Amino acid sequence: MNRKRTEIMVGWLLKISASLTVLVTISIIWILLYEAIMFFRQVSIVEFLTSTEWTPLFTNKKFGILPLLTATFLTSIIALVVAVPMGLITAVYLSEYANPTFRSVIKPILELLASIPTVVYGFFALTVVTPFLQSFIPGMAGFNALSPGIVMGIMIMPLISSLSEDAINSVPRSLRHASYALGATRFQTSIRVLLPAASSGIIASIILAISRAIGETMIVAMAAGQQPRFTFNPLVPIETLSTYIVQVSMGDVPRNSLEYSTIFACGITLFVFTFLTNNLGIWIKNRYYRKYEI
Amino acid sequence: MKYNLTKKIYDRTFQVIGLITISIALLMLVIFLVSIFKMGIPRLSWDFITSLPSRFPEKAGIYTAMMGTIWLMVLTAIFAIPIGVMGAIYLEEYGKKNRFSHLLEKNIANLSGVPSVIYGILGLELFARTLALGNSLLTGSLTLSLLILPVIIVSTREALKAIPNSLREGSYALGATKWQTIYRLILPAAAGNILTGIILALSRAIGEAAPLIVAGALVYVPFAPTNPMDEYSALPIQIFNWISRPQAAFAINAAAGIIVLLVVTFLLNGFAIAYRYRLKKKQKW
Numbered sequence: 001m002n003r004k005r006t007e008i009m010v011g012w013l014l015k016i017s018a019s020l021t022v023l024v025t026i027s028i029i030w031i032l033l034y035e036a037i038m039f040f041r042q043v044s045i046v047e048f049l050t051s052t053e054w055t056p057l058f059t060n061k062k063f064g065i066l067p068l069l070t071a072t073f074l075t076s077i078i079a080l081v082v083a084v085p086m087g088l089i090t091a092v093y094l095s096e097y098a099n100p101t102f103r104s105v106i107k108p109i110l111e112l113l114a115s116i117p118t119v120v121y122g123f124f125a126l127t128v129v130t131p132f133l134q135s136f137i138p139g140m141a142g143f144n145a146l147s148p149g150i151v152m153g154i155m156i157m158p159l160i161s162s163l164s165e166d167a168i169n170s171v172p173r174s175l176r177h178a179s180y181a182l183g184a185t186r187f188q189t190s191i192r193v194l195l196p197a198a199s200s201g202i203i204a205s206i207i208l209a210i211s212r213a214i215g216e217t218m219i220v221a222m223a224a225g226q227q228p229r230f231t232f233n234p235l236v237p238i239e240t241l242s243t244y245i246v247q248v249s250m251g252d253v254p255r256n257s258l259e260y261s262t263i264f265a266c267g268i269t270l271f272v273f274t275f276l277t278n279n280l281g282i283w284i285k286n287r288y289y290r291k292y293e294i
Numbered sequence: 295m296k297y298n299l300t301k302k303i304y305d306r307t308f309q310v311i312g313l314i315t316i317s318i319a320l321l322m323l324v325i326f327l328v329s330i331f332k333m334g335i336p337r338l339s340w341d342f343i344t345s346l347p348s349r350f351p352e353k354a355g356i357y358t359a360m361m362g363t364i365w366l367m368v369l370t371a372i373f374a375i376p377i378g379v380m381g382a383i384y385l386e387e388y389g390k391k392n393r394f395s396h397l398l399e400k401n402i403a404n405l406s407g408v409p410s411v412i413y414g415i416l417g418l419e420l421f422a423r424t425l426a427l428g429n430s431l432l433t434g435s436l437t438l439s440l441l442i443l444p445v446i447i448v449s450t451r452e453a454l455k456a457i458p459n460s461l462r463e464g465s466y467a468l469g470a471t472k473w474q475t476i477y478r479l480i481l482p483a484a485a486g487n488i489l490t491g492i493i494l495a496l497s498r499a500i501g502e503a504a505p506l507i508v509a510g511a512l513v514y515v516p517f518a519p520t521n522p523m524d525e526y527s528a529l530p531i532q533i534f535n536w537i538s539r540p541q542a543a544f545a546i547n548a549a550a551g552i553i554v555l556l557v558v559t560f561l562l563n564g565f566a567i568a569y570r571y572r573l574k575k576k577q578k579w
Contacts, residue, residue, distance in 0.1 A: 003471055010473045014388060017380035018398050021447070024440050025401050028412060031419045086315050093312030106316060108567055113323055115494075115563045117501025119530040120330070120552050123537055127545060128329045154322050185305040208407070215409025217504035218530075222537060242411045242504065249414070249508040255423075263508075267415045271408070278407035282400075 032271055035264030042258055048265065054228035054244075056262045057253070063262070065269055067228040071145065071238035072270075075220050076213035078149025078234060079156060083213075084206055086153070087160025091202075092190045094161070095168045107162075114158040122222030125151040130223060143225030143237035152219050156209045163208065167201025168194050200284050207281035211274045217242035241270045330556070334549030342550055347514055347532070351543035356551050359532035361518035362431070362511075363500060366528055369435030370442070370499055375492055377439075378446030385447070386454040387476055406444035413441045414508025422510050429510035430523045437509045438502060442495040449491025453484040486573045490566045497562035501555065503530035529555050 040048070043063045051064025090110075094103050130147040134140045171194050179189040195202065225237030226247050239247070245263045253259045345355025381398075389395030417437030427433045457480050465475040481488075507513075512527050513535040519526045529551060536548035 007471050007473050011388060014380050014384035017377045018382075018384040018389070018395075018447075020377060021381060021398060021405060021443060022401050024416070024443070025405060027420055028408065028416050031416060032412075035419070086319065089312050089315040090319070093309075093316065097309055097312055106320075109320065109323065111567070112560070112563065113319065115497060115559060117503075117530055117555060117559060119501065119503050119533050119537075120556060123330070123533065123548060123552055124326050126537060127333075127549075128325065154319065157319060185301050187305040187308045188301060190308075211407050215411065217409070217411050218534065221504070222534065242409065245411050245415070246504055246507050249418075249510075250513065263415065267412055271412055274407060274409055274412075275404070278404060281407075282403050 028271070032264060032268040035261055036268040039258070039261045039265045043265075052230040054239075056259050057248075057251075061258075063265075064230075065241075065265070067230040068239060068241045068244055068266065069269070070230060070232060071220075071224070071228070072214055072240040072242070072273075074145045074232055074234060074238065075149045075152060075216075075224060075240060076210060078146060079152035079213045079216075080206070080210065082150050082153025083157040083160055083209060087157045087205070087209075088164060088195075088202065090157070090161040091164035091168060092195070095165050096186050096190050096194070110158040110161060113154070116155075118155070118216065118218040119222070121151050121155050122148070122219040125219055125223035137235065140235045141225075141237050143223065143227075144235050145224055145238050146234040148219045148223035149234065151223070152213055152216055155216075155219070156212050159212060160205045160209050163205030164198070164202045167198040167205065170201070171197045200287055204281045204285035207277055207284065211277040211281065214277065215242060215270060215274050217246060221246050241266045245270075327556075330549050330552050333546055334551075334553045337546050337550035338553060342547075343554070346516065347527075351541060351547055354536075354544075354547055356529060356532055356554060358515050358518045359527045359529045359551075360554070362515070362526035363529045365431050365519055365522070365526065366435050366438060366506075367496060367500060369431060369522060370438040371492075371496060373436060373439035374442050374446055374495070378443050378492075378495075379450050379488065381443075382447045382450035382454065383476060383481075386451045387472070387480070402444045402447055406448065410441060410502055410505045411508055413437055414505035416440065417505060417509030427523075429512060429525045431519055431526045432522045433509050434506050434511055434526060434528070435522075437505050438499045441502065441505060442499050445495040445498065446492060449494065450484075450488050453487035453491060454480065456487060457483050486569065490570045490573075493562050493566040497559050497566070500562070501530055501559060503528070503534050507531060507534075 048063050048065050050066070051062055052066050053062035053064050054067045055062045094106065098106070125148045129151055130140075130142060130144070133147055134142075137146075140146070168190075175193055175197055176189060179193045184192070220240045221243040224240060224243065226239050226243060227237040228239045228244070229236065231238065245266050248260065248263050342355050343360065344357050345353060346357055347359070348354040385395050385398060389398070414437065417433055417440070421427045421433040421436050422429065427436075461479055461483065462475055465479050470478070506528055511531055512525055513531055515525055515527045533548045533551045533555065536544040536551065539545075
C-alpha cells in the first residue's frame with residue numbers, strides 16, 4: 001500500500017509544480033492591474049492615452065503615453081522591415097534551394113545569432129552601426145531609432161526564418177510534386193504553392209517576431225536614447241516603453257512615489273500589446289497545424 | 295520557349311538573392327565579432343577578470359559582476375530545474391488531454407511571450423517588496439527562474455515526447471507503477487535531451503540585463519557577493535553601465551566584458567548543440 005501512497009503524492013507534487021506557472025501569470029496581471037489602478041487614481045486615463053508629452057520626472061509633469069508608444073512602434077517597424085524579407089528569403093532558400101550540407105552549416109549559425117545576449121546587440125548598434133550610418137546620413141543623431149531598429153531586425157530574423165522554414169517544410173510533399181509535374185520551377189512552386197499553403201505559419205512567425213520586437217529592451221535602451229518624443233523621424237533620439245521602465249529603475253526615483261508608479265502604467269501598456277500579438281500568433285499557428293493534420 | 299526562359303531567369307535570380315541575403319546575415323555576424331574583438335582583446339587580461347570596479351577605466355575589472363553572474367546562475371538552476379522538469383513531467387505523462395493541462399499549456403505559451411522587463415516588474419513587487427528580499431541575489435535569481443521556467447518546461451516536454459511508448463508499456467507489463475516507470479526508465483532515457491534544454495535556457499538567463507535592473511540589481515557593488523542575501527551586479531549590467539559612460543576608455547572595457555560574456559554563451563550553446571547532435575546519432579529507437 002505504501003507504493004500507492006507514493007504514487008498519489010508524486011502525482012500531486014508534479015501537478016503543483018505545473019500549476020505554479022498559472023500563479024506566475026496571475027501574479028503578473030494582479031501586480032500590473034493593482035499598481036496601474038493606483039496610478040490612474042491620480043492621473044486621468046484620458047490624458048494618459050491622448051497627451052503627446054511624457055515628462056513625469058520633471059517639475060511640470062505630463063503623462064501622455066503616446067511618445068513612448070510611437071517610439072516602441074517605430075523601432076519595431078524598422079526591425080520588421082529588415083527581418084521579414086530577410087527571414088522569408090532565408091526560409092525559402094534553405095528549404096527549397098540549399099543542399100543538405102549547406103543547410104546543416106547555416107542553421108546552427110543562425111541559431112547562434114539568436115543566442116547572442118541583447119546587451120551585445122545594443123553595443124553593436126551604438127558603436128558600429130550608428131557611426132556607419134552617420135557617415136552617409138547627414139544630421140543623424142548619436143541616439144536614434146534607425147540603428148537599433150536595424151540591429152533588432154537582425155536579431156529577430158532567425159526567429160522568422162526558422163519558424164517559417166518549419167511551416168514550409170510541413171506543406172505536404174504531394175503539393176510540391178504536383179507543381180513540379182506541371183512544369184513549374186522551384187521559384188514558381190515556392191511563390192505560388194508553398195508560401196500560400198504555409199501562409200498561416202509564416203504570418204504566425206511574423207506576429208511572434210513583432211511581439212518580441214515590442215518587448216525588446218536593452219538594444220533600444222543603449223542605442224535609441226532616453227528622450228520621450230512624439231515623432232516618427234527615425235534619426236532623432238526617442239524613448240521606448242521598455243527603456244523608460246529601465247531608466248526609472250536605475251535612477252534615484254523614490255519608490256512609492258507617483259513618478260515611480262509610472263513604470264507600472266508603462267508595464268501594463270507593454271503587457272497588453274505583447275499579450276494581444278502573442279495570442280493572435282498562437283491562434284493562427286494552431287489553426288494552421290490543424291489544417292494539415294492527417 | 296520564351297516563357298520558359300523567363301521563368302528560368304526568375305528561378306536563378308531568386309537563388310542569387312537567397313545567397314546574398316544569407317551572406318548579409320553571416321557578414322553582419324562577422325563584422326559584429328571582429329569589431330568587438332578588435333576593440334576588446336587588447337584590454338583583456340587576468341587583471342581585468344580579477345579586478346574590482348573602479349572609476350578609472352584602466353583599473354576597472356569585472357570581478358564583482360562575474361561573481362554576481364555565477365551566483366545568479368547557480369541559484370537560478372537550483373530553483374528553475376526541479377520545478378520546470380516536474381511541471382513538464384506532469385503535462386506530458388499525467389495530465390494529457392484533460393482540460394486543466396490544456397489551460398496550463400496555453401498559459402505557458404503565453405508566458406514565454408511576456409517581455410523580460412515585465413518579469414523584472416514581477417520580481418520587484420513579488421520578491422523584493424512583498425517577500426522583503428530586497429535587492430538581493432535571491433530576488434534576482436528567483437526572477438530569472440520564472441523567466442526561464444517556460445523554456446525549461448517546453449524543452450523537457452519535447453525530450454519526454456521523444457521516448458517511444460513501447461518503453462512505457464514494457465515497464466507497465468512488468469508491474470511497475472507509473473512513477474517507477476518515469477523515474478527509473480523515462481527520465482534516464484530522456485536525460486540527455488533534458489540537459490541540453492536546461493543548458494540553452496541557462497545560457498539565455500546569463501545574458502539578461504533588463505529584468506535584473508528592474509528587480510533591483512545594482513550597477514555598482516564594491517565587493518563580490520558572498521551569500522544569497524547580498525546585493526549584486528551582473529556581467530550584462532556591468533557592460534551596460536560601462537557603455538553608458540561618456541569616456542571612450544569605458545567602451546573598450548565594455549567590449550572586453552562582452553568577449554567574456556560571449557565566450558561563456560557560445561561555449562554553453564556549442565556544448566548543447568554538439569551534445570544534441572551526438573545523442574541523435576546514438577539514438578537506439
